[in-house]
Amino acid sequence: MIKSKIEEIIVKALGEIGVIDYPVRIDLTPEDRKGDFTFNCFPLARILKKNPQIISSELLTKLQREELFEELESVQGYLNITVKRKELFSEVIEDILSKGLNYGTSSMYNGMSAMVEYSSPNTNKPQHLGHIRNNVLGMALSNVLENAGYTVIRTNLINDRGIHICKSMLAYKKWGENKKPDIKGDHFVGQYYVLFEKKYDEEYREWQELNPDLNISKEEFFKISTLGQEAQRLLQLWEEGDKETMVLWSKMNKWVIDGFMETYEKLGCRFDKIYLESDTYKSGKKIVQDALLKGYVYKEKDGAIKIDLSELGHKVLLRSDGTSVYMTQDIGTTVLKHEDYKTDLQFFVVGDEQNFHFRLLFTILEILDYKWAKGCHHYSYGMINLPEGKMKSREGTVVDADDLINELQKMVIYIMSKRNISGGIDAKALKLAVGAIKFMILKINPTSTMIFNPGEAISFEGDTGPYLNYVYVRCEHILNKADIKNFDGIDYSKSVTSEEIALVKHLACFPGLCLSVAADYNLSSIASYLLSLAKKFHKFYHLHDVLHQDDSALKLFRLAIVRCVRDTINKGLKLLSIDVVEEM
RNA sequence: GCGCUCAUAGCUCAAUGGAUAGAGCAACGGACUUCUAAUCCGUAGGUUAGAGGUUCGAGUCCUCUUGGGCGCGCCA
Numbered sequence: 001m002i003k004s005k006i007e008e009i010i011v012k013a014l015g016e017i018g019v020i021d022y023p024v025r026i027d028l029t030p031e032d033r034k035g036d037f038t039f040n041c042f043p044l045a046r047i048l049k050k051n052p053q054i055i056s057s058e059l060l061t062k063l064q065r066e067e068l069f070e071e072l073e074s075v076q077g078y079l080n081i082t083v084k085r086k087e088l089f090s091e092v093i094e095d096i097l098s099k100g101l102n103y104g105t106s107s108m109y110n111g112m113s114a115m116v117e118y119s120s121p122n123t124n125k126p127q128h129l130g131h132i133r134n135n136v137l138g139m140a141l142s143n144v145l146e147n148a149g150y151t152v153i154r155t156n157l158i159n160d161r162g163i164h165i166c167k168s169m170l171a172y173k174k175w176g177e178n179k180k181p182d183i184k185g186d187h188f189v190g191q192y193y194v195l196f197e198k199k200y201d202e203e204y205r206e207w208q209e210l211n212p213d214l215n216i217s218k219e220e221f222f223k224i225s226t227l228g229q230e231a232q233r234l235l236q237l238w239e240e241g242d243k244e245t246m247v248l249w250s251k252m253n254k255w256v257i258d259g260f261m262e263t264y265e266k267l268g269c270r271f272d273k274i275y276l277e278s279d280t281y282k283s284g285k286k287i288v289q290d291a292l293l294k295g296y297v298y299k300e301k302d303g304a305i306k307i308d309l310s311e312l313g314h315k316v317l318l319r320s321d322g323t324s325v326y327m328t329q330d331i332g333t334t335v336l337k338h339e340d341y342k343t344d345l346q347f348f349v350v351g352d353e354q355n356f357h358f359r360l361l362f363t364i365l366e367i368l369d370y371k372w373a374k375g376c377h378h379y380s381y382g383m384i385n386l387p388e389g390k391m392k393s394r395e396g397t398v399v400d401a402d403d404l405i406n407e408l409q410k411m412v413i414y415i416m417s418k419r420n421i422s423g424g425i426d427a428k429a430l431k432l433a434v435g436a437i438k439f440m441i442l443k444i445n446p447t448s449t450m451i452f453n454p455g456e457a458i459s460f461e462g463d464t465g466p467y468l469n470y471v472y473v474r475c476e477h478i479l480n481k482a483d484i485k486n487f488d489g490i491d492y493s494k495s496v497t498s499e500e501i502a503l504v505k506h507l508a509c510f511p512g513l514c515l516s517v518a519a520d521y522n523l524s525s526i527a528s529y530l531l532s533l534a535k536k537f538h539k540f541y542h543l544h545d546v547l548h549q550d551d552s553a554l555k556l557f558r559l560a561i562v563r564c565v566r567d568t569i570n571k572g573l574k575l576l577s578i579d580v581v582e583e584m
Numbered sequence: 585g586c587g588c589u590c591a592u593a594g595c596u597c598a599a600u601g602g603a604u605a606g607a608g609c610a611a612c613g614g615a616c617u618u619c620u621a622a623u624c625c626g627u628a629g630g631u632u633a634g635a636g637g638u639u640c641g642a643g644u645c646c647u648c649u650u651g652g653g654c655g656c657g658c659c660a
Contacts, residue, residue: 352588353653357660387596415622444597462622477619539625
């Protein structure tokens, strides 16, 4: 790999002027300046207490003997390096040609393991755009870690119990007439959840009219309302294992989960292990009781068990009646997950409204003396809003996951039907539509709140998934037409257009990028990288013909570049969990 | 009230403390007899919310102000 080769050369040269253990990193030289790679000497200036320009010049002298370099220039504290064309091209191109889709894969974290818990839906309603962000981030994060050498366990902790489930169960019991789903199961059950909320609203309004002088919020009203009490009674029955309730519960849960699986199939979500909260929700209790014996937690006079988190306050772990709270369950499942797989890292892909909760959880685990707790990581991501504001189920502005996929798929089919695409249009359109949605989400920094614009989503122009896929299609088409068998004996002195140089230099950065993302988890930097690569390729494509070359050596050289671009684009998209189509 | 977080072009977003803050969309003007125009080229668009500070250098770090978002249960 050319970049690390150069970095090693600089490390060696720095050693000769007495600098050791310095994390040398080179960047691409800005396009309006001469050079391929740049070493910035300013940070060193502080360490050496020397003018950066002097350091840069000294370094230049040391590096001049290197065969690899064509030219060196020291400008204002920056050392700009121009690599010999032949070396630059052959190093990068042959590396990619030999590795193909393994380009960027590394063994850096071999021997390490990570669990990624993502999706984790509630089984009372279908998934929406927010869940898609979660699913897509979870998939991509897993891929990136795996690609860097981690053994990855993908898990889904399905929240299949609790008061929200009982709401849809109750509505179904009362008004469902024992119907079977005539639509996708999660949507079917979701209708009853919505129905419950509607009826509950009505009850609340009526009550307000009868009691105009009492000011009780809708949430507080739940405890005294008929529907609220019935739902709570159902929860009790469930916890007691009441047969009729259990039968209804498993029936409805199956409908929902079957529906989820269909959506997961379309999105490409897969899990090595699915945890059900109905199995795990009790598991924290014993841990807290043991912790009491060890003195990590303490008992209040009323019997409640609490933990002292110093500046974070005190947190209840068992209620005075001995039952668990949400935190207790999370402690239990986290320990369980670790006992099951003993991974070095545990990622929780969960929205940023739970930042504080996870801060508490990890602090508690450390106090309970779990050594692996420092490997726990809340992969926090921001909400998705609409141009008009937040999605609100009450106002029907929630963007449903299945609807969105279907709509985009139809749109793509419409475009394709006008373009003479052969066979399997539905499947291709689905891939493109899902890819478009995924990329739209992944190009944005996971931590930031993002705004989803439906109009932009269907445009398929500019910085989009299809834009990247189009690079693949163009490359694939050229390579098919050329029908090239092998790339032996490329003449690297053939062509030196600025577009080719820019492409190759950019390609050279991919392995380093993969590693940095595996360390800082910023998936959107992969998206930026791919967009930049795609842009460079499309420009190259327009300015330089590949196939119609009399000079066969030039043709082979360009075909090699095309192939490298194709594989790198494909690989980058794979990391983002996006499948390419070969024709569009 | 306390804590966390965010504010960059009309809109949506980029920019490990590093060279002149970049893309896409929208607007306007160009390029298909060609390896697929879901593409490309060009024009225009900025006091990086405001005020101080740190330093060789700040959109990025610190303080304050203004304005958003989220959180702070023996809820989940």
